[in-house]
Every structure is written in C-alpha cells, then in structure tokens.
Amino acid sequence: MKPLDPRLLRHARAARGYVVLTAALGFATAALVVAQAVVLASVLAPAIQGTADLADLGPRVGLLAGVVAARTGTSWAQERFALRAATRTVAELREQVVTHAVALGPRWLASGRGPEVATLATRGLDALEPYMVRYLPQLLLAATVTPATLAVVLGLDWVSAVIIAVTIPLVPLFMILVGRLTAGTSERRLVVMQRLGAQVLDLLAGLPTLLAFGRARGPERRVRALGEANRRATMGTLRIAFLSGMVLELLTTLSVAVVAVGVGLRLVHGGMGLEPALAVLVLAPEVYLPLRQVGLHFHASTDGIAAAEQAFAVLDEEAPRPGTVPAPALAGSTLALHGVSVRAGERDVLAPADLDLELRLGTSSGRVVALTGPSGAGKTTTAMVLLGLVRPDRGTATLTAPDAAPLDLADVDPSTFWPQVAWLPQRPVLAPGRLRDVVAGGLDVTDADLDRAARTAGLDAVLATVPGGWDAEVGRGGVGLSVGQRQRVALAAALLGDPARVPLVVLDEPTAHLDARGEQVVLDAVRAFRDQGRTVVVVAHRASLVHAADDVVEVRSGSLDGWGPAVGPAVRPGEVGEAGEPGEPGTGTTPPLVPAGATERSRP
Known part of the structure; x- marks a missing residue:
C-alpha cells in the first residue's frame, strides 16, 4: 500500500x-x-x-x-x-x-x-x-x-x-x-x-x-x-x-x-x-x-x-449484482431449473450438470422433493441455486407467478425472496438471545403455538434438559446447544412460519448429524411441513427421507470438457444411492430412483 x-x-x-x-x-x-x-x-x-x-x-x-x-x-x-x-x-x-x-x-x-x-x-x-x-x-x-x-x-x-x-x-x-x-x-x-x-x-x-x-x-x-x-x-x-x-x-x-x-x-x-x-x-x-x-x-x-x-x-473482487425486481408471492408460483449446470469450485466437473427441476409452491396438499445422488454430484449446490445463493454457469433458474412472465432468479431482489423461504443448513446458525425469542423470530405467537412446534420438532425433549426452559439463553451461533439441538430449534422456528407466506422449505441433509431418534423427529417435521401445504426440498442421504418424499430427483455430475453429458454410475431401481452404503440393496419398499438419463420421478 x-x-x-x-x-x-x-x-x-x-x-x-x-x-x-x-x-x-x-x-x-x-x-x-x-x-x-x-x-x-x-x-x-x-x-x-x-x-x-x-x-x-x-x-x-x-x-x-x-x-x-x-x-x-x-x-x-x-x-x-x-x-x-x-x-x-x-x-x-x-x-x-x-x-x-x-x-x-x-x-x-x-x-x-x-x-x-x-x-x-x-x-x-x-x-x-x-x-x-x-x-x-x-x-x-x-x-x-x-x-x-x-x-x-x-x-x-x-x-x-x-x-x-x-x-x-x-x-x-x-x-x-x-x-x-x-x-x-x-x-x-x-x-x-x-x-x-x-x-x-x-x-x-x-x-x-x-x-x-x-x-x-x-x-x-x-x-x-x-x-x-x-x-x-x-x-x-x-x-x-x-x-x-x-x-x-x-x-x-x-x-x-x-x-x-x-x-x-x-x-x-x-x-x-x-x-x-x-x-x-x-x-x-x-x-x-x-x-x-x-x-x-x-x-x-x-x-x-x-x-x-x-x-x-x-x-x-467483482461480485454479481443483486437483483432489483421484487419477488412475487411464492404461494402459487413455480420455481424451475432448466438445464442448470454449475462448475464445482476448482474441480474440472459440473455438479450439478444439465439439471431440470420444477417446483410448484404453496399447493393445498404440499409436496416433498428429495434430491439424491452420489457424493459430490451437486445436491447442496442445487439447493443453493434454488435459494438464489449460487448462479448457474449454464441454464436458467426462473420464478414464475400465476399469469405472469418468468423471472430470472438472478434478477429477483433477495430481500423480498428470502423472507418467503425457510432454509435449514447442515449446521444451523442461531441468533443470540432467549430460546423463546430465537424460536419465535419476532413473530407474535402464543405459548400454545410454541409448545406445538416444539413437540413436532422434538424440541420439548431439549427444553426438559436445558436449565430455564424457554427462558434459557442461547449464545451467538447457538453456543450452548449441540448440533442436533440447534437443528431442532431451527425446525421449530420454521414450523412457526405462516405457510402462506413461507411456502418453500429447503433442508440440507437434516439427518446428517442425528441418531435414529433425531432422524424420526426430522421425518415428523417434514410431514408437518407437507401437511401445512408447503413444498419441501430436502437433500436426502438416508433411505428414510427418500421414503417420505413424493418426488425423487437424482442430481448428477458432468464433464467440464465440452460441457458433455452426465457421467457417473447410475442408481438402479431397488438401490438407495447414498441413502445407504454405495451399492447396498434397498429394502424393497424404497421408491425407485430416477434411472440414468432421466431427472425426475413423481410418486403416485
């Protein structure tokens, strides 16, 4: 200098x-x-x-x-x-x-x-x-x-x-x-x-x-x-x-x-x-x-x-300019990915590669979409593209309101889009304060609403062990709580959101750090989100989450040279990709995953 x-x-x-x-x-x-x-x-x-x-x-x-x-x-x-x-x-x-x-x-x-x-x-x-x-x-x-x-x-x-x-x-x-x-x-x-x-x-x-x-x-x-x-x-x-x-x-x-x-x-x-x-x-x-x-x-x-x-x-460093177009109400809108490919950091691969995905948000029955695929295929990146945190290197991510022209997600103002989305990353980061305030997130909710969300998210078991219960102090980033406890707090906070205002829920490997009991809590929360009429996108590694999904989308990586077609082993029907060990036979009740060359399958 x-x-x-x-x-x-x-x-x-x-x-x-x-x-x-x-x-x-x-x-x-x-x-x-x-x-x-x-x-x-x-x-x-x-x-x-x-x-x-x-x-x-x-x-x-x-x-x-x-x-x-x-x-x-x-x-x-x-x-x-x-x-x-x-x-x-x-x-x-x-x-x-x-x-x-x-x-x-x-x-x-x-x-x-x-x-x-x-x-x-x-x-x-x-x-x-x-x-x-x-x-x-x-x-x-x-x-x-x-x-x-x-x-x-x-x-x-x-x-x-x-x-x-x-x-x-x-x-x-x-x-x-x-x-x-x-x-x-x-x-x-x-x-x-x-x-x-x-x-x-x-x-x-x-x-x-x-x-x-x-x-x-x-x-x-x-x-x-x-x-x-x-x-x-x-x-x-x-x-x-x-x-x-x-x-x-x-x-x-x-x-x-x-x-x-x-x-x-x-x-x-x-x-x-x-x-x-x-x-x-x-x-x-x-x-x-x-x-x-x-x-x-x-x-x-x-x-x-x-x-x-x-x-x-x-x-x-030149940063992408944020969008300026106000986001429409997500309830009733469609969020779609068309031929989306993203280069995976410094690796010479595309992850995901040529992905097509369409989400109808805020339907009356709700929908659970599971993203599956081999490790490094780009499942988390796909979730970030849906959230507007990552822009595709090829293809488009569009948001279409009823009776309106499609909007490129890169042109949408994040400050109007993100409040309508609930996102639960692998390691949730919580604001400091009383546990009651952290879960409520500024919403005007009653104690009955808090207790109902806590029971669904399994937070009631945490409240029974934490001194002070709802009045317990949480440090910055969730200090004082384990990763699993932080996930339950984040799930409870998401459950309190108004389904009409927050119709999209994105969960990134929510069971990655949980035992069987914690996994069941997540499954109950996913079903609760669906019953509220929300669209849930979940990055699924375990068979239980795939079972709970209405739609299963296989995310595949691709060759960077010439932007070629998808590569990597296909997941055959009756097998559970990363839900179990690679090549581990399924239980027979697992819904068949998408065969090679396809991108999406809907459960009847």
Missing part, C-alpha cells in the same frame, strides 16, 4: 475527515514548533548575555508557556481523534469486507477464502490501528513541519540549512531500504497468521469427528508448527524494526551534531549571533523528528498495511 493509499479514503469515510483534520493539525504544529524555537531563543539569549532582567523576560516566558500549552493541546487532539478515526475506519473496512465476501457468494468462500476472510476481518484489520494512530500523522507532519522548520533555519543560518538539506535525504533512503525488507516480512507473517487461523478453525469444526475416531491429538503438531512459524516471523519483524530504528537514530543524531558543531565554531569565532544560534540548535532536531517518527512507527504499521492490501484485494 502507498503511504496514503487513495483506496483507504475511498472505502473508509472516517479516514477522509481524519486526514483533513490531521493536515490542519500538522500546519498548526509546524507553526507552534517554529514559534517555540524563536520565543525560547529570545528568552535564553538575553538571560545568558545578562542584557535583560527577569521582569523584562516575563511576557516572553508567558508567551513561551502559552506556545508549549498549545502544542501539548494539539498533540492531545491528534491522539484523541486518531484513535477515534482508527476505530471507525477498521469497523468500516471490516463491515465492507464481510458484506462483500457474502456478496461474492458461497462458491467464492468455499474456494479457500473463507478462513482468510475470517482472520482478516478479526485480528488482521485490528493491526491497521498503528498505521492510523502513529504512522499517518507523522507522515503528514513530515510533509508540513520539516519543510517549515527548514525554511526558518534557512532564514536564520544558510550554512546550517545546507547541512540539513544534504543529510536529510539519507533518512528516507534508509527508510525505503529497511522498509521494503520489513514489509515483506510482515506480509509473510500475515500469511502465516491466516494459515494458523484457518487450521485452528478447521480443527475446532472437525474436533467432534476427530474425537470419535481417536485422532484428536494428530493435528496438534501442525498447529504447533504454524504457531512456531508465526513466532519466528514476528521476532524477525521486531529485530528488523529495532535495527532500523537504531540506524535512523544514529543517522539523525550525527546530522544534528554536525549542525551543532558548525554553529558552535561560528559562535566562538564571532561569525554568528547567540539568539539565531540558539534558534537553529532548537529547530535542528525538530527538522529530523517527523522523519525519525515515520521510520519508528512504520514497522508498527506494516502489519496493518498488509492487512489493508488484502482487504482491498477482497473488495476489488
């Missing part, structure tokens, strides 16, 4: 006013520095020479005290507003990064960028504070105080001004040389920190599975190695910072000493007056001070600069 990157001003509104304020305070600081040096010299020179008594110097001492107080107040204001602007800037960038990452969609996040964005939006952007509080103000002071003080020194003593003008370019030269090395080290440190964060997040997410297979202690070596790499990178950055700080301090100290020696020799030989000599000696360190501070705080800001670069890289 440049010393003052225009992208920061473009993306962070708080940074704009802060830069203007810092520039104004910089000019005020430059004027106060010059005034302090001149007034101090006018006080010391007569006092040393004995040409004025204390009474004569009183007004000048008072003026000096006022200048010092004003300079102190300016520094305080700079620090105060810098902290406030840094907090707001980080908050704005964090919000924009998260919002834009969501707009980029699940496919982009699933490409491995999700953990990076999580690390960037938390600890990564917090490192931008030293840049805003320390580095940027000193950079602006270097652009104001240094030229102003050098101009005053030139008016007082041209010899000292020439010495300063010759030596001062050495400071930014060493800063550039050392800064490039430090910037590379900080970028490597941020990458290591992101890898460490991603590894820990993956480990925590898969910890129950690792514990079940007795492999919980295996990944700790990898996490320890990444932590050690992060420690080495941090210590390397600190070593470079200390060494470069020493170099800059030595360089500026020697430069000030050369000026002081020259001034002293001319004072001895009578070639210079005492008052201008004192003013030059006071101003000489002030000329170098902003540059020294820039070099000192540059190393503390490199982590933030590297994080800002990554934030801008995320924000520069």
Whole structure:
C-alpha cells in the first residue's frame, strides 16, 4: 500500500475527515514548533548575555508557556481523534469486507477464502490501528513541519540549512531500504497468521469427528508448527524494526551534531549571533523528528498495511449484482431449473450438470422433493441455486407467478425472496438471545403455538434438559446447544412460519448429524411441513427421507470438457444411492430412483 493509499479514503469515510483534520493539525504544529524555537531563543539569549532582567523576560516566558500549552493541546487532539478515526475506519473496512465476501457468494468462500476472510476481518484489520494512530500523522507532519522548520533555519543560518538539506535525504533512503525488507516480512507473517487461523478453525469444526475416531491429538503438531512459524516471523519483524530504528537514530543524531558543531565554531569565532544560534540548535532536531517518527512507527504499521492490501484485494473482487425486481408471492408460483449446470469450485466437473427441476409452491396438499445422488454430484449446490445463493454457469433458474412472465432468479431482489423461504443448513446458525425469542423470530405467537412446534420438532425433549426452559439463553451461533439441538430449534422456528407466506422449505441433509431418534423427529417435521401445504426440498442421504418424499430427483455430475453429458454410475431401481452404503440393496419398499438419463420421478 502507498503511504496514503487513495483506496483507504475511498472505502473508509472516517479516514477522509481524519486526514483533513490531521493536515490542519500538522500546519498548526509546524507553526507552534517554529514559534517555540524563536520565543525560547529570545528568552535564553538575553538571560545568558545578562542584557535583560527577569521582569523584562516575563511576557516572553508567558508567551513561551502559552506556545508549549498549545502544542501539548494539539498533540492531545491528534491522539484523541486518531484513535477515534482508527476505530471507525477498521469497523468500516471490516463491515465492507464481510458484506462483500457474502456478496461474492458461497462458491467464492468455499474456494479457500473463507478462513482468510475470517482472520482478516478479526485480528488482521485490528493491526491497521498503528498505521492510523502513529504512522499517518507523522507522515503528514513530515510533509508540513520539516519543510517549515527548514525554511526558518534557512532564514536564520544558510550554512546550517545546507547541512540539513544534504543529510536529510539519507533518512528516507534508509527508510525505503529497511522498509521494503520489513514489509515483506510482515506480509509473510500475515500469511502465516491466516494459515494458523484457518487450521485452528478447521480443527475446532472437525474436533467432534476427530474425537470419535481417536485422532484428536494428530493435528496438534501442525498447529504447533504454524504457531512456531508465526513466532519466528514476528521476532524477525521486531529485530528488523529495532535495527532500523537504531540506524535512523544514529543517522539523525550525527546530522544534528554536525549542525551543532558548525554553529558552535561560528559562535566562538564571532561569525554568528547567540539568539539565531540558539534558534537553529532548537529547530535542528525538530527538522529530523517527523522523519525519525515515520521510520519508528512504520514497522508498527506494516502489519496493518498488509492487512489493508488484502482487504482491498477482497473488495476489488467483482461480485454479481443483486437483483432489483421484487419477488412475487411464492404461494402459487413455480420455481424451475432448466438445464442448470454449475462448475464445482476448482474441480474440472459440473455438479450439478444439465439439471431440470420444477417446483410448484404453496399447493393445498404440499409436496416433498428429495434430491439424491452420489457424493459430490451437486445436491447442496442445487439447493443453493434454488435459494438464489449460487448462479448457474449454464441454464436458467426462473420464478414464475400465476399469469405472469418468468423471472430470472438472478434478477429477483433477495430481500423480498428470502423472507418467503425457510432454509435449514447442515449446521444451523442461531441468533443470540432467549430460546423463546430465537424460536419465535419476532413473530407474535402464543405459548400454545410454541409448545406445538416444539413437540413436532422434538424440541420439548431439549427444553426438559436445558436449565430455564424457554427462558434459557442461547449464545451467538447457538453456543450452548449441540448440533442436533440447534437443528431442532431451527425446525421449530420454521414450523412457526405462516405457510402462506413461507411456502418453500429447503433442508440440507437434516439427518446428517442425528441418531435414529433425531432422524424420526426430522421425518415428523417434514410431514408437518407437507401437511401445512408447503413444498419441501430436502437433500436426502438416508433411505428414510427418500421414503417420505413424493418426488425423487437424482442430481448428477458432468464433464467440464465440452460441457458433455452426465457421467457417473447410475442408481438402479431397488438401490438407495447414498441413502445407504454405495451399492447396498434397498429394502424393497424404497421408491425407485430416477434411472440414468432421466431427472425426475413423481410418486403416485
């Protein structure tokens, strides 16, 4: 990132006013520095020479005290507003990064960028504070105080001004040389920190599975190695910072000493007056001070600069524009997929491939549609296409209201479409609050309605074990509840929705983490959704869900080369694809799945 990157001003509104304020305070600081040096010299020179008594110097001492107080107040204001602007800037960038990452969609996040964005939006952007509080103000002071003080020194003593003008370019030269090395080290440190964060997040997410297979202690070596790499990178950055700080301090100290020696020799030989000599000696360190501070705080800001670069890289990713057409009422409408194909991340396959599916929403009898197929065929992706979270690479997803022309789902405003859909992912994310409020979701429902939904979703068994019952507090994301308990809470919340307003329910492998009893709860909820007249789309892996379906749709993957036809083993009648083990014979009561080449079958 440049010393003052225009992208920061473009993306962070708080940074704009802060830069203007810092520039104004910089000019005020430059004027106060010059005034302090001149007034101090006018006080010391007569006092040393004995040409004025204390009474004569009183007004000048008072003026000096006022200048010092004003300079102190300016520094305080700079620090105060810098902290406030840094907090707001980080908050704005964090919000924009998260919002834009969501707009980029699940496919982009699933490409491995999700953990990076999580690390960037938390600890990564917090490192931008030293840049805003320390580095940027000193950079602006270097652009104001240094030229102003050098101009005053030139008016007082041209010899000292020439010495300063010759030596001062050495400071930014060493800063550039050392800064490039430090910037590379900080970028490597941020990458290591992101890898460490991603590894820990993956480990925590898969910890129950690792514990079940007795492999919980295996990944700790990898996490320890990444932590050690992060420690080495941090210590390397600190070593470079200390060494470069020493170099800059030595360089500026020697430069000030050369000026002081020259001034002293001319004072001895009578070639210079005492008052201008004192003013030059006071101003000489002030000329170098902003540059020294820039070099000192540059190393503390490199982590933030590297994080800002990554934030801008995320924000520069082109996201699909959200639709603007209001969604019609889904009850009575038709949601259809025609020849839909989606490329599966970085794999050279289409999943799904050439899928046709038609859902009539809000019928009086309700309907359950099961999506089946081999692992990786694109069942979850199909659900995301229906939800408008993923756009097809080929084919169309349309929403057609009665007596209206079909609407491309990509043109529909999500804020008007999503409230009419209930979605239960594999790992539901719940809002924090009382369990009663989480289930009600802002709806005006009675206790009888809550109890009825709880019984259907099996939540009543959870309420009996959770202290406080309906008044139990649930943490952010459902902390305090198991995955199965969170699914029951989400099912109960979906059951409370008005079937006329929420006619579509999408369930993504709802029995994946449940035992037989929990599976039965899901089946009861699915039947309850159908009895309410809703259309239920369920990603089915188990035979029990296929049994409960009215329509069974087999999702198939396809070849990316030439966008060829569907490939992969067919699921023969009498077998249950992924509902059981591959090739495991069915029970005989399982409805036949769609044979190769077909896409949908309806149960009579």
